[in-house]
Amino acid sequence: MVAYKSSLEFAKEKDLKDPLRSYRDRFYIPVINGIETIYFTGNSLGLQPTSTKGYIEEELEAWKNWGVEGHFEAKRPWFSYHEFLTEKIAKVVGAKPIEVVVTHSLTTNLHLLMVSFYQPTATRYKILCEKKAFPSDQYALESQVKFHGLDPKEAIIEVGPRAGEHLIHEEDILAAIAEAGDSLAMIMIGGVNYYSGQLFDMETITKAGHAVGAKVGFDLAHAAGNVKLELNKWGVDFAAWCSYKYLNSSPGGVSGLFVHERHAHDKSLIRFAGWWGHDKETRFLMEPGFNPMPGAESWQLSNAPVLGMAAHLASLDIFDEVGMDALIAKRIDLTNYLEFLIHDLSARKGDLCSFEIITPKDPKQRGAQLSILLHGMGKGLFDAITKMGVIADWREPNVIRIAPVPLYNSYEDVYRFSECLEKAISHD
Numbered sequence: 001m002v003a004y005k006s007s008l009e010f011a012k013e014k015d016l017k018d019p020l021r022s023y024r025d026r027f028y029i030p031v032i033n034g035i036e037t038i039y040f041t042g043n044s045l046g047l048q049p050t051s052t053k054g055y056i057e058e059e060l061e062a063w064k065n066w067g068v069e070g071h072f073e074a075k076r077p078w079f080s081y082h083e084f085l086t087e088k089i090a091k092v093v094g095a096k097p098i099e100v101v102v103t104h105s106l107t108t109n110l111h112l113l114m115v116s117f118y119q120p121t122a123t124r125y126k127i128l129c130e131k132k133a134f135p136s137d138q139y140a141l142e143s144q145v146k147f148h149g150l151d152p153k154e155a156i157i158e159v160g161p162r163a164g165e166h167l168i169h170e171e172d173i174l175a176a177i178a179e180a181g182d183s184l185a186m187i188m189i190g191g192v193n194y195y196s197g198q199l200f201d202m203e204t205i206t207k208a209g210h211a212v213g214a215k216v217g218f219d220l221a222h223a224a225g226n227v228k229l230e231l232n233k234w235g236v237d238f239a240a241w242c243s244y245k246y247l248n249s250s251p252g253g254v255s256g257l258f259v260h261e262r263h264a265h266d267k268s269l270i271r272f273a274g275w276w277g278h279d280k281e282t283r284f285l286m287e288p289g290f291n292p293m294p295g296a297e298s299w300q301l302s303n304a305p306v307l308g309m310a311a312h313l314a315s316l317d318i319f320d321e322v323g324m325d326a327l328i329a330k331r332i333d334l335t336n337y338l339e340f341l342i343h344d345l346s347a348r349k350g351d352l353c354s355f356e357i358i359t360p361k362d363p364k365q366r367g368a369q370l371s372i373l374l375h376g377m378g379k380g381l382f383d384a385i386t387k388m389g390v391i392a393d394w395r396e397p398n399v400i401r402i403a404p405v406p407l408y409n410s411y412e413d414v415y416r417f418s419e420c421l422e423k424a425i426s427h428d
């Protein structure tokens with residue numbers, strides 16, 4: 001157990017010893033109203049790498065100079081632009097290159113994957129998900145069920161926290177899977193819950209799902225670039241994520257999807273097809289009859305939006321350089337420090353405040369984010385720290401979500417945040 005201290009000197013010393021400290025300079029930290037922000041919303045929109053502009057400009061130049069010829073003549077030919085991202089994103093999610101592709105947006109990919117992996121029958125038609133899933137996921141699941149002429153109330157099983165609790169017991173998920181048994185067609189859960197920050201044991205859930213014959217997929221919006229993922233090893237059937245949260249690849253940036261290699265050559269899988277998923281060798285013969293490419297690429301519909309992909313590549317090159325293991329090591333320590341400071345503040349100022357961290361205490365069950373319940377304090381506190389330059393996220397009725405991101409946040413950021421919090425409660 002590391003002994004943390006609540007002091008600026010301690011935080012600065014931690015920064016000096018941090019092997020990743022130089023990466024902060026490779027991002028633009030927003031300055032708002034003349035104050036350099038303490039940016040803790042990398043779980044919502046990651047910051048811009050200073051290199052992004054150059055990657056996009058390169059493609060604008062190629063377009064200017066080559067026109068349509070850029071599809072084959074650009075330095076990174078647009079025809080196969082997505083391929084430049086494949087190996088890098090595969091490392092981020094623990095996949096083989098054949099299992100991943102960067103394409104579309106997240107909710108679109110969830111739908112496309114569910115078209116393939118949610119194939120209900122008269123007896124096996126249920127979907128298991130977490131209660132209070134991200135709204136887009138709820139709508140996606142409901143509409144998939146209706147698309148098959150079924151009733152969401154009967155088909156969707158939601159597993160939530162027990163009464164009076166904030167986190168979901170894993171044994172409750174496993175019990176619900178076993179209880180659904182042969183009626184369970186698919187499990188689709190957010191790998192890290194966006195609200196509580198709870199990280200689920202995806203390997204165990206996948207095994208349990210497969211044991212009853214269900215397909216298992218995950219929404220990794222809050223997991224990709226944040227926590228250790230081993231999608232191939234865990235045997236997950238499918239997954240999708242966005243690139244604009246921890247992956248810093250521009251607002252609304254392009255998404256990625258994973259399909260396990262065991263499905264890579266299964267041409268009989270039902271899918272919504274488009275020309276970019278068709279066999280690359282014969283794509284331009286423009287002949288009728290869809291012949292899917294092997295692997296995840298066959299879920300592509302359209303040619304790649306190259307400018308957005310360029311922003312994603314700029315960011316993935318940084319991830320490739322740092323490596324997920326180094327990133328995760330710092331992330332664990334940074335979030336632990338934040339947790340320490342919040343507890344320390346609660347202990348010192350118990351008469352003025354009561355902060356309850358609802359995110360799991362065990363670093364193996366969480367990523368960067370801590371969700372803090374403000375007992376007896378409302379939005380006033382949040383507004384006060386915002387004025388001091390803290391960019392955090394407010395969720396009704398009284399939760400602040402804070403995500404120190406190891407690539408660009410410092411220990412000093414975390415310490416200064418606790419100072420702002422202390423000032424705000426003293427004046428609340």
Ligand SMILES: *Cc1c(COP(=O)(O)O)cnc(C)c1O
Pocket residue numbers: 105106107108134136137190194219221222242
């Ligand atoms: C951020 C997020 C989304 C957003 O979906 P888009 O299609 O990218 O708008 C979906 N699901 C989860 C769990 C998220 O956290």
